[in-house]
Amino acid sequence: MKKILDIKNLTIDFNTYAGRIQAVRNISFSLYEGEILAIVGESGCGKTVTSKSIMRLLPEATAQVNNHSEIIFDGQNVLKLKGKELKKIRGDEIAMIFQDPMSALNPTMKVGHQVAESLLIHTKITKKQAFKEAVQMLKLVGLPMAEKRAHEYPNQYSGGMRQRAMIAIALACKPKILIADEPTTALDVTIQAQIMKLIKTLQADLNTAIILVTHDLGIVAGMADRIQVMYAGQIIERGVREELFYDPQHPYTWALLRSVPKVSQKSKSQLYSITGTPPDLLYPPKGCAFAERCEYCMPICRKDPPVETIISKTQSVNCWLQHKDAPKLNKPSGLKGVIHGQSL
Amino acid sequence: MDNHYDKFVLVEYLQKYFRVSGKQKLKAVDGISFYIKRGETLGLVGESGCGKSTAGKTILGLHKPTNGKIIIDGQDITKLSSKEKKQFTRKIQMIFQDPYASLNPRMTVSDLIAEGLTIHKMGSKDTKLRKVHELLKLVGLNKEHASRFPHEFSGGQRQRIGIARALAIEPEFIICDEPVSALDVSIQAQVINLLIKLQKELHLTYLFIAHDLSMVRHISDRIAVMYLGKLVEIADTTNLFENTLHPYTKALLSAIPIADPHYEDKKQSIQLRGELPSSINPPSGCTFRTRCEFATSACAEKEPKLIAITNDHFVACHQVTSDK
Ligand SMILES: Nc1ncnc2c1ncn2[C@@H]1O[C@H](COP(=O)(O)OP(=O)(O)O)[C@@H](O)[C@H]1O
Ligand SMILES: Nc1ncnc2c1ncn2[C@@H]1O[C@H](COP(=O)(O)OP(=O)(O)O)[C@@H](O)[C@H]1O
Ligand SMILES: [Mg+2]
Ligand SMILES: [Mg+2]
Secondary structure, three states, X not given: OOEEEEEEEEEEEXXXXXXXXXXXXXXXXEEEOOOXXXXXXXXXXXXXXXXXXHXXXXXXXXXXXXXXXXXXXXXXXXXXXXXXXXXXXXXXHEEEEOOOHHHOOOOOOOHHHHHHHHHXXXXXXXXXXXXXXXXXXXXXXXXXXXXXXXXXXXXXXXXXXXXXXXXXXXXXXXXXXXXXEOOOOOOOXXXXXXXXXXXXXXXXXXXXXXXXXXXXXXXXXXXXXXXXXXXXXXXXXXXXXXXXXXXXXXXXXXXXXXXXXXXXXXXXXXXOOOOOOOOOOXXXXXXXXXXXXXXXXXXXHHHOOOOEEEOOOOOEEEOHHHOOOOOOOOOOOOOOOXXXXXXX | OOOHHHEEEEEXXXXXXXXXXXXXXXXXXXXXXXXXEOOOEEEEXXXXXXXXXXXXXXXXXXXXXXXXXXXXXXXXXXXXXXXHHHHHHOOEXXXXXXXXOOOOOOOOHHHHHHHHHHHOOOOXXXXXXXXXXXXXXXXXXOHHHHHOOHXXXXXXXXXXXXXXXXXXXXXXXXXXXXXXXXXXXXXXXXXXXXXXXXXXXXXXXXXXXXXXXXXXXXXXXEEEEEEOOEEEEEEEHHHHHHOOOOHHHHHHHHHOOOOOHHHHHHOOOOOOOOOOOOOOOOOOOOOOHHHOOOOOHHHHHOOOOOEEEEOOEEXXXXXXXXXX
């Protein structure tokens, strides 16, 4: 498969009155044509900052992207683009949808016109044609009564409908990459299921590559081709879906999987939970960032950051347990198994 | 047989209508009935807007019910004088979804937790402070936290403060309105563990409101499913998940994504058409029929009643009950 996006040594700091927040700490990853790559991790681990940096949406006044960071798209470094070139990439080639659709919608403009505007920026058609096509887009994303609704304003829409409208705007110019940052976190599970199915169908039809940011492992299980787990601004494990769910290597990945209640678990018994909280990114620890909360922490873990160990062609992990001198341990039980819901 | 006193909370045909724009009525809660035994957790689930919070707030006394009875510990609280009511409301507390919005940012943790004690004139300054320290310990925080302000805490910690605050006046019944929805999975587990532990230690009764079923399954003894102001199914937790009867419950359960790729690949999810209809003009007959794949013309005519299928499993669906 062809690489469509190549991110190298991405490092992002925020200058705040309290000091320098090291939000993204030297991460590298690629996105391949037509795939769904999921980025998972607890809030504050850097998922949104990573996503926004690809779109160059970070606040320029405070966000500082380190000089040797590269985001290569179509042979050029997105981080170096200016003005018109940047505008062409944003929206035309790469589009983004957010958790809160109101932040992306214009409250004073009819939804149909917003979709049409997105079409007009990137294709040479008349306004009338654009509006017609906009209605088609709104139909495609499953907006009920699209002809009528196209003439309404965002505040007349429900949360699910706004999410659909935002997806329509994002997809209007058939981007090569769609970045979806927690697109359904604020929605009901029933609507979430509809939106996820929609994203999957569109991805298959338009062959769009998708970066799906979420903290919900259930969504990841149903959607992702590949997964990378982030912790405290770093990628700590990556692999294809089967590897990460059925043969995870990092104690943090284990902990995430164990945190979800299982059907087999006795009701009202104590659920597994990760103790403590992620480290303060003003002063990230010098060793492994997870050491403080890790059940398997060894002295070396607090001293030096673990290097990346290659597990397979697709899987790798940053953990000292992979070192040849580390004790061999059995993975904890309770990683696998149907978690809730009905039997099939 | 259960005797009457087993039903610590008994809600009968509770209605709460809101008047909106002119003479229109929004039927937020439209005739729900259920009971909760002492020391038990009843889960209340359904999509947002179906009336869960309104039901909770009405039971708590924040809304005056349009109709119906709310009997707690044998007393119909809708019939109490305002003085009796104040005494009585000590028994009931609520924990809210948003640990940020529900705590006054200008009050210290200590004042926030002691507020209920002050309102109910319980204890001197010293005893109140001792109580605050006890409560902080109980919810897994410490004394040093007492003088700080809410913004200095993480989401999970703020929810702990909310729980300590609710526990201060020693309630017997706590309405938990989506207490973990805004939190990360790992933090959700911590808060749920705390609620389970407190229930065991203090013999608390919970109404646990949520819009998804992941944690609800773990914490609830029984679960009630709500749709557009009405209950469509109630059963003990095992039966609700394993012998699901109502098409809406089935759709809701199948919409929960499961963190297991093989399961997700095989899953035949039931997609619900469209969204929740308006509570101002609900569909005639069975309100779910507009989204139900099994709906027949009969469903538009008559409203289905909640009927017992087995001892502790009730469902309101013409299609299910006509098979019997
Ligand atoms: N504009 C900003 N100013 C300062 N810090 C920020 C800003 N945006 C994000 N951060 C910090 O960067 C880190 C990563 O945030 P984010 O990417 O939003 O996390 P996630 O999306 O994984 O929840 C957090 O510590 C957050 O507080
Ligand atoms: N104070 C109020 N005035 C008018 N309508 C209300 C009020 N509170 C809630 N509603 C309406 O009642 C219905 C149920 O709301 P709510 O109980 O908050 O649902 P849920 O908690 O299940 O999401 C919704 O249609 C909502 O808009
Ligand atoms: Mg985020
Ligand atoms: Mg609510």
